Amino acid sequence: MRTDTHHLTAARVTATPRITVVGTGYLGATHAICMAQLGYEVLGVDVDTAKIDALRSGRVPFHEPGLPEALDQAMSTGRLDFTTDFSRAAQFGDIHFLCVGTPQKPGSQAADLRFVEAAATQLAAQITGPALIVGKSTVPVGTAAMLRERVRTLSPAGRALDLAWNPEFLREGFAVQDTLHPDRLVFGVASTWAEQVLRGVYRPILEEGTPVVVSDLATSELVKVAANSFLATKISYINAMAEVCEAVDADVGDLARALAHDDRIGGRFLRPGLGFGGGCLPKDIRAFQHRARELGAGAAVRFLEDVDAINARRRSRTVELVRELAGGSLLGVRIAALGAAFKPDSDDVRDSPALDVAHRLHREGADVVVYDPEAAENAHRVHPDLPLAASLTEAMRGAQVTVLLTEWDEFREARPESLAALVAEPRVLDARDALDARGYTRAGWAYRTLGRPFAPVPSAAHPTSAAVAVREEELELCTAAAEDAEPVPLPAEP
Numbered sequence: 001m002r003t004d005t006h007h008l009t010a011a012r013v014t015a016t017p018r019i020t021v022v023g024t025g026y027l028g029a030t031h032a033i034c035m036a037q038l039g040y041e042v043l044g045v046d047v048d049t050a051k052i053d054a055l056r057s058g059r060v061p062f063h064e065p066g067l068p069e070a071l072d073q074a075m076s077t078g079r080l081d082f083t084t085d086f087s088r089a090a091q092f093g094d095i096h097f098l099c100v101g102t103p104q105k106p107g108s109q110a111a112d113l114r115f116v117e118a119a120a121t122q123l124a125a126q127i128t129g130p131a132l133i134v135g136k137s138t139v140p141v142g143t144a145a146m147l148r149e150r151v152r153t154l155s156p157a158g159r160a161l162d163l164a165w166n167p168e169f170l171r172e173g174f175a176v177q178d179t180l181h182p183d184r185l186v187f188g189v190a191s192t193w194a195e196q197v198l199r200g201v202y203r204p205i206l207e208e209g210t211p212v213v214v215s216d217l218a219t220s221e222l223v224k225v226a227a228n229s230f231l232a233t234k235i236s237y238i239n240a241m242a243e244v245c246e247a248v249d250a251d252v253g254d255l256a257r258a259l260a261h262d263d264r265i266g267g268r269f270l271r272p273g274l275g276f277g278g279g280c281l282p283k284d285i286r287a288f289q290h291r292a293r294e295l296g297a298g299a300a301v302r303f304l305e306d307v308d309a310i311n312a313r314r315r316s317r318t319v320e321l322v323r324e325l326a327g328g329s330l331l332g333v334r335i336a337a338l339g340a341a342f343k344p345d346s347d348d349v350r351d352s353p354a355l356d357v358a359h360r361l362h363r364e365g366a367d368v369v370v371y372d373p374e375a376a377e378n379a380h381r382v383h384p385d386l387p388l389a390a391s392l393t394e395a396m397r398g399a400q401v402t403v404l405l406t407e408w409d410e411f412r413e414a415r416p417e418s419l420a421a422l423v424a425e426p427r428v429l430d431a432r433d434a435l436d437a438r439g440y441t442r443a444g445w446a447y448r449t450l451g452r453p454f455a456p457v458p459s460a461a462h463p464t465s466a467a468v469a470v471r472e473e474e475l476e477l478c479t480a481a482a483e484d485a486e487p488v489p490l491p492a493e494p
């Protein structure tokens, strides 16, 4: 390991480092706020004046439970500030965390590194003393080594400037918890000095017993994409099983529960349904394939093509099932689409399966009304043509088919009897396998989900009590075996 950064500088930066966080999106804003909560002086930097203005005035510009309170607390200590001024940041910080986005390049599977390169070089050009740049963004393997050379070459600080990689695993909806109490920390370093600096800045978290893996730059970059590929594969695996179940009228819910009993498999990320989306998993598995092909290792991750394809097929299948529930045609059918965010407790609609399905139904001529408790504004920005409701009640009123696309608590907790009173036809597709199937069936709904046998659609507008009784009987049969066994719920996503 190289130790060419001057020893005296190590002491200075390790003692009471001042921190900058470049990029105040999801990851960066959370990181900046949490670092201030740990007691550091922190400066958040972004080119987006609107974001910086919002944060400076104490407002988090996206939905994340617990973050507004954490921002309030951090601001009240006087240790946290935000700026658009890179030279101020370069002078202020001893440790500069890079938290800018690495989106998918338009028309390619590759990651777009423009922002991360710009942030690193802009800072480096103005850093004059010993400092550590720490990349947290998800990047193709090899990026960190390339950036390290580049920043050291162009910075007036020269070799007193080092660069390390410290991938971030936070989940939206649990960002504060995941940042302050992560499962593990990963330090990708090219010098012992960088390792010391990272151990120093994360001391409060390490003292909690958080495991740390110290490795080289390339491995640390790979850890992140390997983790996200694994999670995506697990989700697509159970969704592939759902496809097979659909072919033979088997029950993927029971199948998943049975698999989850095996500790080696485990139940997390084994929830069948509409599949994954968001700003990370989809683009990360694509960028990984692209980078692996560049490196001549494309064959090793070719299976990710299937993972992506299975995921895409769930969306088409959902549209198909809604069409079936509607009686064969979507034209003019009033549909209540519940959810637009890619998952609950988030207002993020990037590559959202929910929004995608709602929009496809709309394009196919259905009279879709979307309701999401938090993501309406973002959904409107992406698809201004998609009608939005201001409440669950408004979305449901007069619906001929209801489709649950994002498993918000508001939807899970709504009483099926009350909802049945609002709709024109009590037909629901639970595309997230999140509703109480028995409760819905009892309340007279034709309940359907992906990868499971289903009760027939009632022929009358509202089912007769006899039809409901038949469906209940069928359901008892389906669930009897499961009830005999000791219940092993799929662990809910934390």
Ligand code: UDX
Pocket: 168, 169, 170, 171, 172, 173, 228, 231, 235, 268, 269, 270, 271, 272, 273, 274, 275, 276, 277, 278, 279, 280, 281, 342, 343, 493
């Ligand atoms: C993910 C990773 O979990 C996180 O470690 C990484 O840092 C960033 O990417 P996030 O994008 O917040 O986090 O979402 P995550 O909770 O992983 O969910 C991803 C998608 O998978 C969501 O669309 C979710 O609905 C879906 N999902 C999850 C399933 O379809 N089935 C499951 O069983 C679990």
